[in-house]
Amino acid sequence: MAFDKVKRSENYSEWYNNLVKNADLAEHSAVKGCMVIKPYGYAIWEKIQQQLDKMFKETGHSNAYFPLFVPKSLFEKEEKNAEGFAKECAVVTHYRLKANPDKPGALMVDPDSKLEEELVVRPTSEAIIWNTYKNWIQSYRDLPILVNQWANVVRWEMRTRLFLRTAEFLWQEGHTAHATKEEALEETKKMLDVYATFAEEFMAVPVIRGVKSENERFAGADDTYCIEGMMQDGKALQMGTSHFLGQNFAKAFDVKFQTKEGKLEYVWATSWGVSTRLMGALIMVHSDDEGLVLPPKLAPIHVVIVPVYKNDEEFERVSAKALEIKKTLETLGLSVKFDNRDTYKPGYKFAEWELKGVPVRIALGPRDLDNGVAEIARRDEKTKTSVSLDSLHEYVPNLLNEIQINLFEKANAFQKLKTWNANNWEEFTEIVEKREGFAFAHWDGTAETEEKIKELTKATIRCIPFDRDETPGTDVLSGKPSIGRVLFAKAY
Amino acid sequence: MAFDKVKRSENYSEWYNNLVKNADLAEHSAVKGCMVIKPYGYAIWEKIQQQLDKMFKETGHSNAYFPLFVPKSLFEKEEKNAEGFAKECAVVTHYRLKANPDKPGALMVDPDSKLEEELVVRPTSEAIIWNTYKNWIQSYRDLPILVNQWANVVRWEMRTRLFLRTAEFLWQEGHTAHATKEEALEETKKMLDVYATFAEEFMAVPVIRGVKSENERFAGADDTYCIEGMMQDGKALQMGTSHFLGQNFAKAFDVKFQTKEGKLEYVWATSWGVSTRLMGALIMVHSDDEGLVLPPKLAPIHVVIVPVYKNDEEFERVSAKALEIKKTLETLGLSVKFDNRDTYKPGYKFAEWELKGVPVRIALGPRDLDNGVAEIARRDEKTKTSVSLDSLHEYVPNLLNEIQINLFEKANAFQKLKTWNANNWEEFTEIVEKREGFAFAHWDGTAETEEKIKELTKATIRCIPFDRDETPGTDVLSGKPSIGRVLFAKAY
Numbered sequence: 001m002a003f004d005k006v007k008r009s010e011n012y013s014e015w016y017n018n019l020v021k022n023a024d025l026a027e028h029s030a031v032k033g034c035m036v037i038k039p040y041g042y043a044i045w046e047k048i049q050q051q052l053d054k055m056f057k058e059t060g061h062s063n064a065y066f067p068l069f070v071p072k073s074l075f076e077k078e079e080k081n082a083e084g085f086a087k088e089c090a091v092v093t094h095y096r097l098k099a100n101p102d103k104p105g106a107l108m109v110d111p112d113s114k115l116e117e118e119l120v121v122r123p124t125s126e127a128i129i130w131n132t133y134k135n136w137i138q139s140y141r142d143l144p145i146l147v148n149q150w151a152n153v154v155r156w157e158m159r160t161r162l163f164l165r166t167a168e169f170l171w172q173e174g175h176t177a178h179a180t181k182e183e184a185l186e187e188t189k190k191m192l193d194v195y196a197t198f199a200e201e202f203m204a205v206p207v208i209r210g211v212k213s214e215n216e217r218f219a220g221a222d223d224t225y226c227i228e229g230m231m232q233d234g235k236a237l238q239m240g241t242s243h244f245l246g247q248n249f250a251k252a253f254d255v256k257f258q259t260k261e262g263k264l265e266y267v268w269a270t271s272w273g274v275s276t277r278l279m280g281a282l283i284m285v286h287s288d289d290e291g292l293v294l295p296p297k298l299a300p301i302h303v304v305i306v307p308v309y310k311n312d313e314e315f316e317r318v319s320a321k322a323l324e325i326k327k328t329l330e331t332l333g334l335s336v337k338f339d340n341r342d343t344y345k346p347g348y349k350f351a352e353w354e355l356k357g358v359p360v361r362i363a364l365g366p367r368d369l370d371n372g373v374a375e376i377a378r379r380d381e382k383t384k385t386s387v388s389l390d391s392l393h394e395y396v397p398n399l400l401n402e403i404q405i406n407l408f409e410k411a412n413a414f415q416k417l418k419t420w421n422a423n424n425w426e427e428f429t430e431i432v433e434k435r436e437g438f439a440f441a442h443w444d445g446t447a448e449t450e451e452k453i454k455e456l457t458k459a460t461i462r463c464i465p466f467d468r469d470e471t472p473g474t475d476v477l478s479g480k481p482s483i484g485r486v487l488f489a490k491a492y
Numbered sequence: 493m494a495f496d497k498v499k500r501s502e503n504y505s506e507w508y509n510n511l512v513k514n515a516d517l518a519e520h521s522a523v524k525g526c527m528v529i530k531p532y533g534y535a536i537w538e539k540i541q542q543q544l545d546k547m548f549k550e551t552g553h554s555n556a557y558f559p560l561f562v563p564k565s566l567f568e569k570e571e572k573n574a575e576g577f578a579k580e581c582a583v584v585t586h587y588r589l590k591a592n593p594d595k596p597g598a599l600m601v602d603p604d605s606k607l608e609e610e611l612v613v614r615p616t617s618e619a620i621i622w623n624t625y626k627n628w629i630q631s632y633r634d635l636p637i638l639v640n641q642w643a644n645v646v647r648w649e650m651r652t653r654l655f656l657r658t659a660e661f662l663w664q665e666g667h668t669a670h671a672t673k674e675e676a677l678e679e680t681k682k683m684l685d686v687y688a689t690f691a692e693e694f695m696a697v698p699v700i701r702g703v704k705s706e707n708e709r710f711a712g713a714d715d716t717y718c719i720e721g722m723m724q725d726g727k728a729l730q731m732g733t734s735h736f737l738g739q740n741f742a743k744a745f746d747v748k749f750q751t752k753e754g755k756l757e758y759v760w761a762t763s764w765g766v767s768t769r770l771m772g773a774l775i776m777v778h779s780d781d782e783g784l785v786l787p788p789k790l791a792p793i794h795v796v797i798v799p800v801y802k803n804d805e806e807f808e809r810v811s812a813k814a815l816e817i818k819k820t821l822e823t824l825g826l827s828v829k830f831d832n833r834d835t836y837k838p839g840y841k842f843a844e845w846e847l848k849g850v851p852v853r854i855a856l857g858p859r860d861l862d863n864g865v866a867e868i869a870r871r872d873e874k875t876k877t878s879v880s881l882d883s884l885h886e887y888v889p890n891l892l893n894e895i896q897i898n899l900f901e902k903a904n905a906f907q908k909l910k911t912w913n914a915n916n917w918e919e920f921t922e923i924v925e926k927r928e929g930f931a932f933a934h935w936d937g938t939a940e941t942e943e944k945i946k947e948l949t950k951a952t953i954r955c956i957p958f959d960r961d962e963t964p965g966t967d968v969l970s971g972k973p974s975i976g977r978v979l980f981a982k983a984y
Contacts, residue, residue, distance in 0.1 A: 027624075029558070029559045029620065029624065030563055030624075031559045031562070031563060031611065031620070034559035034560070036556070036557070036559065036624050037556055037557040039555065039556045039639060042554070042555050042556045042557055043554065043555070045557075046555065062531035062534070062535065063531065063534050063535070063538065064529055064530055064531045064533075065528070065529040065534055065537075065662065066521070066528050067522075067523045067526035067527070067528065067660055068526070068644055068646065068660050069523045069526060069582075069660070070523070071523060072589070072599060074522055075589075075599070076597065076598055079597055082589075083591075086588070086589040086590060086591075086599055087588055087590075088587070088588070089587065089588060089589050090561075090584045090586075090587050090611070091584060091585065091586040091587070091588075091589065091601050092582045092584050092585075092613065093583065093584075093585045093586065093601065094582075094583040094585065095581065095582050095583070095648040096579055096580070096581060096583075096648065097564070097574075097578040097579070097581050098578060098579075099575075105568065105571055106568055107564060107567070107568045107574060107578055109564075109583050109585065109610055119582070120589070121560075121613075128521065128522065128523070131522050132521065132522075132528050135519075141835070151644075152560055152643075152644065154560065156587040168560050168561070170557065343633070
């Protein structure tokens with residue numbers, strides 16, 4: 001493979017960029033900050049989408065679609081939300097181009113097409129959606145509204161990284177409306193749990209669930225719940241957020257409903273989202289110096305069969321058996337690729353499919369056929385075994401399950417290994433700066449201390465874990481009293 | 493139902509608008525020209541998407557994602573394409589908002605955030621995609637590229653109609669690259685056939701396949717193939733297009749490949765798309781004065797079960813059976829809704845599910861249970877039959893098949909009934925203006941005559957059908973020689 005190998009241990013960031021490029025996942029585009037998601041990368045995103053969509057529907061949600069543009073006057077209605085996103089808004093000001101009289105063949109913005117009111121390209125859709133919900137909600141009978149949208153959003157970014165931080169990204173955003181605070185809080189928690197289950201059971205990424213500090217809260221929310229995963233460089237990545245929006249948007253957009261008792265009350269809201277950022281997490285948690293490692297549940301190709309042969313006759317013989325195996329495994333619901341290209345040697349193909357993270361590789365040569373076996377290689381551990389052809393229909397599905405579990409367990413063990421309690425400032429800096437891991441530390445609860453810690457170490461409060469240690473203590477920096485430990489780490 | 497009934501025969505356009513609104517399919521948003529697709533409407537779109545996506549993958553295509561924005565300098569590269577879309581482009585000129593010093597709480601565009609180069613919100617993605625393909629294609633080994641994208645696009649429209657013509661719409665756009673003209677032409681045709689198959693077998697809408705005249709061709713294409721359906725008002729609706737782009741984009745973006753023989757040649761291209769406009773066709777072809785009529789293959793709910801009861805005891809008894817039927821039918825892969833709301837009477841529910849176009853309704857009361865039957869109503873013909881409970885598992889799937897076929901046959905018969913050969917100008921105007929139908933008429937092949945006919949009658953050439961009558965004749969307006977008939981109609 002023409003693959004510029006960069007070792008994780010040498011330059012993690014360059015390793016990541018190289019991998020995304022070489023495994024054909026995504027690339028930068030001609031538009032600053034916007035990426036092209038290539039077919040192989042998009043196929044993984046489709047697996048993510050399909051599973052999440054299923055889980056959303058199983059929890060009672062329906063999909064809908066709301067406009068890409070938000071008129072400025074609506075955008076600014078919920079002030080905190082507007083303030084939070086104002087600095088990264090792409091703005092449409094005109095609706096026509098015309099021929100440039102000074103430059104034949106070139107176009108220019110037609111000044112006569114200036115919009116009376118500018119349109120913000122949605123950085124998130126609360127404003128446009130709550131302005132719509134206003135007309136959908138009159139009575140308690142209209143509640144709850146449980147809607148999700150799969151869409152693109154734009155948040156102008158100067159420093160971008162493929163999947164992790166791009167100006168345009170793909171995501172889903174759930175927007176729900178409820179009659180009571182309790183129900184909205186329950187929904188906020190439920191959807192965080194959906195994300196956590198997805199992360200752990202499908203992405204094989206263990207996550208810490210918790211609440212954001214006020215500093216890190218979504219603009220316009222009363223509370224933001226999140227799941228945080230640990231990457232192989234010990235940094236945290238926020239993988240999903242679920243926001244309890246209180247009545248903030250209902251008040252900003254004047255959305256009231258009549259209760260059973262005939263009173264008029266403001267509606268309670270939640271919103272929750274995950275994005276193509278998950279691709280970044282998936283890549284960073286499991287992959288190695290040879291390339292991508294995919295958990296079987298999200299792999300577009302589960303098994304690749306590579307024929308090993310010297311001549312046409314051998315190729316025909318091996319092909320016949322390979323196609324038979326392919327068919328058998330496909331019957332079991334697996335996605336199987338038979339790599340019968342005659343332009344590349346087996347070694348090249350092995351490296352290519354390793355780079356692309358296909359969980360299981362079957363190599364098949366004439367001698368294997370004579371012995372009634374195939375050589376099975378697993379991507380996660382890079383081990384090879386000779387397996388009887390007759391048992392492949394059992395061996396391969398079992399192996400895929402095993403790989404799925406193994407990836408989670410490895411990631412989980414790594415996270416545990418790199419997580420410590422920090423009991424004083426020295427331990428804290430040692431953990432987040434030298435050992436590069438997660439620190440559970442006491443915090444005095446003030447934004448001031450939080451900011452100071454960030455300034456000094458670049459570590460931020462990732463969350464106040466739901467299951468945190470609530471033994472009281474003293475803040476690692478300020479020494480002031482603390483009611484329990486919170487999770488600190490450097491983050492993407 | 494609080495459903496302002498408007499009869500098709502009285503005001504077709506108002507009937508359509510009312511139906512879209514009352515069946516909860518879509519509504520206008522606060523953003524001029526942009527629609528909100530409501531959950532029920534979106535569920536139908538999802539069925540459309542899933543089926544098309546399957547057909548694209550079966551024909552070898554993969555999905556990918558390209559940026560929403562197109563830098564103006566790229567957008568203008570293919571001159572005809574740019575010229576064709578320039579007048580309807582939303583343009584992003586700034587990337588930041590800031591507090592408005594004159595208006596507390598309000599925001600304004602930050603003049604310091606003006607972009608050096610304006611970004612066009614994609615009206616179609618040929619430019620950004622071919623600028624990307626340039627880097628993907630070096631050799632014949634890199635071809636063909638068979639990529640599709642599901643995305644939103646924006647074409648600024650002053651006069652909009654839900655689904656039929658909106659500033660923002662959802663669509664898919666296939667963009668393929670080929671080594672030879674023949675292969676690209678074959679792909680253009682193949683994808684038109686996929687669209688036609690989808691329209692006829694899933695939407696139950698008969699279509700006429702053909703080539704557009706130069707006037708109606710996609711800007712930047714050498715040829716545009718299309719499928720045209722007939723709505724119930726006799727107007728045509730273009731339901732899908734497949735473009736043979738020749739080497740136009742390859743030349744504009746300098747995309748060459750090395751042939752097997754080592755020569756450098758420009759790449760051949762196609763693009764093809766269908767959009768949420770299909771929703772408009774689906775609604776307009778089958779629906780009636782009672783509401784939506786959906787072909788079973790695209791109905792989010794196949795069967796609704798409505799309990800008929802007088803007291804709790806009856807309700808329990810009927811419910812038990814209803815849930816049993818639901819389970820049985822779901823095992824067969826059908827989507828079944830048991831409408832157990834106690835806030836509405838059966839009559840109201842009947843009307844509501846008719847409005848929403850659910851193909852089959854099962855009404856179930858205690859007397860039915862005593863007799864071992866259920867009342868089955870089919871939405872397409874509005875007929876009711878008493879059916880033995882023991883045979884529902886056979887009766888219902890058969891009925892759904894029958895409805896699917898019946899809808900196609902009715903639409904087909906209607907199209908045939910409203911299609912005539914026009915042999916002179918009098919017949920022509922009689923057909924397109926009075927009888928309001930499709931006219932196969934001779935055309936001299938000039939854009940001039942085409943424009944004149946449009947001016948005089950509002951009828952346009954919908955296509956030159958692939959299977960047209962090629963008996964020579966004389967143009968209905970100019971009297972000049974014609975090599976065959978083309979399809980004229982008023983169109984959406």
